[in-house]
Amino acid sequence: MSDQPSDKALCEALSELFVDRPVNYQAIANVAKYFSVHHVERALFEWVAPVCYSNALAPIPSIWTGFEPDQLWRDIVAHRQARAGAGLFRRVRWHAQQRFLHYYFAKEWRELSQYLSSGNPPHF
DSSP states (O other): OOOSOOOHHHHHHHGGGGGGSOOOOHHHHHHHHHSOOOHHHIIIIIHHHHHHHHHHSSSSSSSOOOHHHHHHHHHHHHHHHHTTTTOOOHHHHHHHHHHHHHHHHHHHHHHHHHHHHHOOOOOO
């Protein structure tokens, strides 16, 4: 039995970036450190962000205590399946959405990646 967290646990940790409260980057990094930085970035921008970003952009977010882990994972799996079978128009739309998410959440990714690369909180 491995102590490495699952992709589901990684996605649950990353979803904290989209909840209406201060982000505990160290807690996210404690889960994400078991994965490559590339895998964490992909999970964030291709799996979690497309499902959760609307909560972060809402003037009054509906989720402020955290996403329900099982429902979050079901939503991510459904999104990934829809994406895998998408036609050209949808693929173009998702590509544009992904570029927007990379741009809009760049600050959060930079901060998290600093925790991942150093293992310690960044000094600003």
